Amino acid sequence: MGAVVLVCNGPGELSTWVRPLALRLHRELALRPLEPAADLVLDLVLVPCPNATGREHQVAAAMGLFDRILPARSFWRLLLWPRRYGAWPRQGVVVFLGGDQFWTVLLSARLGYRHLTYAEWVARWPRWNDAIAAMGPTALEALPRRWRNRATVVGDLMADLSESARQETPLPAGEWVALMPGSKRAKLQVGMPFLLETADRLARLRPQARFLLPVAPTTSVAELLAYASAANPLFGAYACGEPEVLEGPSGRRLRTPAGSEILLLEAHPAHGALSQCALALTTVGANTAELGALGVPMIVLVPTQHLQVMQAWDGGIGILARLPLLRWLLGAALTAWRMRNHGFLAWPNISAGRMVVPERVGSLTPASIAQEAADWLDQPQLLEGMREDLRSLRGQPGAVAALAALVRQLLPNTPPGPAARAPEAAPAPRRPD
Numbered sequence: 001m002g003a004v005v006l007v008c009n010g011p012g013e014l015s016t017w018v019r020p021l022a023l024r025l026h027r028e029l030a031l032r033p034l035e036p037a038a039d040l041v042l043d044l045v046l047v048p049c050p051n052a053t054g055r056e057h058q059v060a061a062a063m064g065l066f067d068r069i070l071p072a073r074s075f076w077r078l079l080l081w082p083r084r085y086g087a088w089p090r091q092g093v094v095v096f097l098g099g100d101q102f103w104t105v106l107l108s109a110r111l112g113y114r115h116l117t118y119a120e121w122v123a124r125w126p127r128w129n130d131a132i133a134a135m136g137p138t139a140l141e142a143l144p145r146r147w148r149n150r151a152t153v154v155g156d157l158m159a160d161l162s163e164s165a166r167q168e169t170p171l172p173a174g175e176w177v178a179l180m181p182g183s184k185r186a187k188l189q190v191g192m193p194f195l196l197e198t199a200d201r202l203a204r205l206r207p208q209a210r211f212l213l214p215v216a217p218t219t220s221v222a223e224l225l226a227y228a229s230a231a232n233p234l235f236g237a238y239a240c241g242e243p244e245v246l247e248g249p250s251g252r253r254l255r256t257p258a259g260s261e262i263l264l265l266e267a268h269p270a271h272g273a274l275s276q277c278a279l280a281l282t283t284v285g286a287n288t289a290e291l292g293a294l295g296v297p298m299i300v301l302v303p304t305q306h307l308q309v310m311q312a313w314d315g316g317i318g319i320l321a322r323l324p325l326l327r328w329l330l331g332a333a334l335t336a337w338r339m340r341n342h343g344f345l346a347w348p349n350i351s352a353g354r355m356v357v358p359e360r361v362g363s364l365t366p367a368s369i370a371q372e373a374a375d376w377l378d379q380p381q382l383l384e385g386m387r388e389d390l391r392s393l394r395g396q397p398g399a400v401a402a403l404a405a406l407v408r409q410l411l412p413n414t415p416p417g418p419a420a421r422a423p424e425a426a427p428a429p430r431r432p433d
Contacts, residue, residue, distance in 0.1 A: 001039050001040075001089040001090065001091075002039065002040050002041075002089050002090075002091045002092050002411055002412070003040065003041045003042075003043055003088065003089045003091075003092035003093075003113070004025060004031070004040065004041070004042050004043070004092065004093055004095065004407060004411065005043045005044070005045055005092060005093070005094045005095065005107070005111070005113065006018055006021065006022065006042070006043070006044050006045070006066075006095050006097055007044075007045050007046075007047055007094060007095065007096050007097060007098070007099065007103065007104045007107065008044065008045075008046060008047070008056070008097045008098040008099060009046065009047050009048075009049035009052055009056075009072070009098045009099030009100075010049055010052050010053075010056060010098060010099075010286070011052075011053065011055075011056055011059055011183065011216065011217055011218050011286075012098075012285070012286025012287070012289070012290065013097055013098030013099075013286070014056060014059055014060060014098075015059075015217075015268065015269040015290070016157065016158050016161060016269075016286075016289070016290055016293065017097045017098060017118070017157050017158075018044065018060070018097050018098070019063055019065070019269070020157065020160055020161075020400045021095070021097065021157070021400055021403055021404060021407075022042060022044075022063070022065040022066070023065065024400050024401060024403075024404040025042060025404055025407060026042070026065065028404055028408065029408070029411075031067075032067040033064070033065075033066070033067045034065070040411070041067040041068070041089065042065065042066055042067055043066055043067055043068040043069070043070075044060050044066040044068070044069045044070070045070045045075065045078065045107060046060070046069070046070060046071050046072040046075070047072055047075050047099040047100065047103040047104075048072050048075055048099075048100075048103070049072065049099055049100075052072060053183065053184065053218040054071075054072070054073075055217075055218045056071070056072070056218070057069050057070075057071035057072075058217075059217040059218065059268070062217070062268075068085065068086060070085060075103065078107070078110075079106055079107065079110050082110060082111060088111055090112070091113070091411075091412055092111065092113040092114070092411075093113055093114045093115070093116055093130075093407060093410040093411055094107050094108040094111065094113045094114070094115050094116070095116045095117075095118070095403075095407060096115075096116070096117040096118060097118055101117055101123070101124045101125055102124070102125065104117065105125050105128045108128070109128070114130040114131075114410045115128060115129050115130050115131075116129065116130065116131045116132070116133060116406060116407060116410055117129050117131075117132050117133065118133045118135070118154075118157065118403060119132055119133065119134050119135060119139040119142075119151075120135045120139065121135070121138060121139055121142070122139055122142045123139065123142070123143060123147075123151070126143055126144065126147035126150060126151075127147065129147075129150060130150070130410060131150055131151075131152065131406055131409070131410060132147075132150050132151040132152070133151075133152055133154045133402070133403050133406055134151050134152065134153045134154065135153075135154070135155065135156050135157075135399075136153060136155070136156065136395070137153065139151075139153075140153055152402070152406060154399045154402035154403050154406070155395050155396065155397075155398055155399035155402060156293075156394050156395050156399055157399045157400055157403065158289060158290070158292075158293035158394060159293065159394040159395050159396060159397050159398075159399055160397045160398070160399060160400045161271050161290070161293040161294055162271075162275060162293060162294050162295055162391070162394070162397075169272060170276060171212075171273055171276045172210075172250070174208065174209075174210035175206065175208050175209050175210060175278050175377060176209075176210050176211070176212060176273075176276060176277045176278055177199075177202065177209055177210070177211050177212075177277060177278065177279050177280070177281065177373065177377075178211075178212055178213070178214070178274055178277040178279070178280035178281070178282070178291075178296065179195045179196075179198075179199060179211055179212070179213045179262060179280075179281055180213070180214065180280055180281065180282035180283065180287050180291075181194070181195050181213075181224075181227075181283060182216075182283040182285060182287075183216030183218050183219050184218075187283050187285075188219070188223070188224070188227040189227055189232055189233075189234050189306070190234060190303055190306050191227075191283055191301075192224060192227035192228045192232070193227070193228060193232060193234060193235050193237070193238035193240050194238060194301075194303060194364075194366055195213075195281060195366075196228055196238070196240035196243060196254075196256055196260075196262075197238045197239055197240040197366035198281060198366040198369050198370045198373070199211050199256065199260045199262060199370075200239075200240060200256055200258040200260050200366075201366055201367055201370035201371075202370040202373050202374060203258070203259075203260045205370060205371065205374040206374050206377055206378075209377070210261075210263070211260065211261070211262040211263065212262065212263040212264075212265055212273060212277070213254070213262050213263070213264055213265065214265040214268075214270040214273070214274065215264055215265060215266045215268075216268075217268045221245065221252060221264060221266070224254075224264075225242075225243070225245065225254075228240070228242060228243055228254075229242045230242065234306055237305075237306075238366065239366075240256055240257075240258075240366075241256055241257035241258065242257070243255055243256045243257070243262075246261070250263065251263060251264060251265070251266065252264045252266070271290075271294055274290075274291065274294055274296055275294040275295065275296060277296050278297070278377060278380075278383060279296075279297050279298065279299070279373060279376055279377060279383065280296050280297070280298040280299075281298070281299055281301060281369065281373060282298050282299070282300055282301065283300070283301055283302070284300055284302055284345045284346060286347070288300055288345075288346040288347045288348060288357070289347035289348070291390075292346075292347055292348035292351075292356075292357075292390045292393060292394070293390075293394050295387045295388075295390045295391045295394075296387070296390070297357065297376070297383045297386040297387055297390070298346070298357050299357070299358050299360060299369065299372060299373060299376070300345060300346040300357060300358065300359045300360065301360050301364060301369065302345060302359065302360065302361040302362075302364075303362075303363070303364040304361065304362055304363060304364075305363045305364070344359065345359050345361070346359055348389075348390055348393055351393050352389075352393055356386065356389045356390065356393070357386060357390070358372075360372075
């Protein structure tokens with residue numbers, strides 16, 4: 001009897017790291033719950049995170065991949081009384097896939113399991129890791145030399161997203177634009193009315209444009225409608241009007257009073273549809289990493305005109321917005337910080353250390369963003385150049401298979417899964433020289 005325990009913190013990591021690895025492990029090993037008689041179990045433990053929504057366990061449960069899911073609110077009780085949540089096998093491996101790496105140090109020590117960390121940029125506790133899966137040379141070189149023999153460069157887990165997305169059903173023909181207002185209340189308050197008016201204006205500039213909006217697993221269509229209505233205190237600042245929901249064979253759609261229709265993607269993840277978009281209009285956050293992995297050109301929007309709302313944003317933007325002196329000059333403060341520190345807000349730009357996708361910060365208007373989007377769409381060669389830049393940042397697919405191979409190495413006596421679900425040969429993990 002053994003266990004694989006994946007540790008995560010937020011919805012972005014759940015869809016882009018946890019789900020692909022869980023699917024791969026189920027293909028390669030006989031694991032409960034998909035194999036009820038198996039001796040191995042696949043569990044998920046969510047850890048405390050200030051940027052989490054509190055609904056991550058519901059998202060994970062809908063995947064149907066885990067024998068046991070512990071929400072973040074149960075983490076400290078798990079450390080104190082693990083048997084309160086059922087019997088734990090004597091042997092197992094804990095895999096870090098998001099959050100604070102120290103939580104997996106504590107959990108692996110408490111359960112007596114081996115410990116594997118997926119290190120995107122740095123492995124903070126190499127002494128207490130049995131193995132480290134480094135995303136690339138940056139994470140490897142950040143390790144003290146004495147611990148580098150524990151590290152394997154597996155690649156970027158998100159590079160596999162574009163590979164799997166190609167297998168999904170194509171969208172109807174058209175020039176598709178993705179609208180991504182965010183998933184948290186503070187972002188949706190601004191994002192929904194802002195992007196609906198932007199869609200109306202862009203539709204007038206480019207009648208051939210078609211729109212889609214992925215519904216985040218931590219929100220709902222009803223919530224989106226509420227933020228796009230007079231119930232939202234910011235609704236009056238925009239000229240979008242309240243949309244209605246239309247039912248159709250391809251799914252539900254929003255229709256604005258101006259006649260713009262927006263396809264709602266309620267299945268999660270929506271990688272296949274997103275990968276077919278010509279352009280995305282998005283807020284900052286993990287969605288910029290997801291779009292980058294899929295190779296989707298984007299314009300990243302940080303409207304600073306609603307300071308009372310932005311104080312609830314996470315990260316550095318929220319901190320700046322809460323400062324008594326700087327919050328009234330937030331746009332100028334962000335611009336000055338970026339110019340002085342070469343700081344970026346979108347994940348592709350952070351990864352590259354240069355401006356790969358445009359970031360628009362300040363008192364933005366739907367009219368200006370619609371015009372910029374129309375200008376980009378009018379120059380497909382420039383969009384293709386951005387798409388190629390995004391693809392080059394992610395590297396080659398195969399990281400999920402390489403990480404699964406490391407998990408198998410840490411598990412003693414692991415029989416293969418059923419032949420019907422046996423995968424193609426996994427690329428061998430790369431050891432440092």
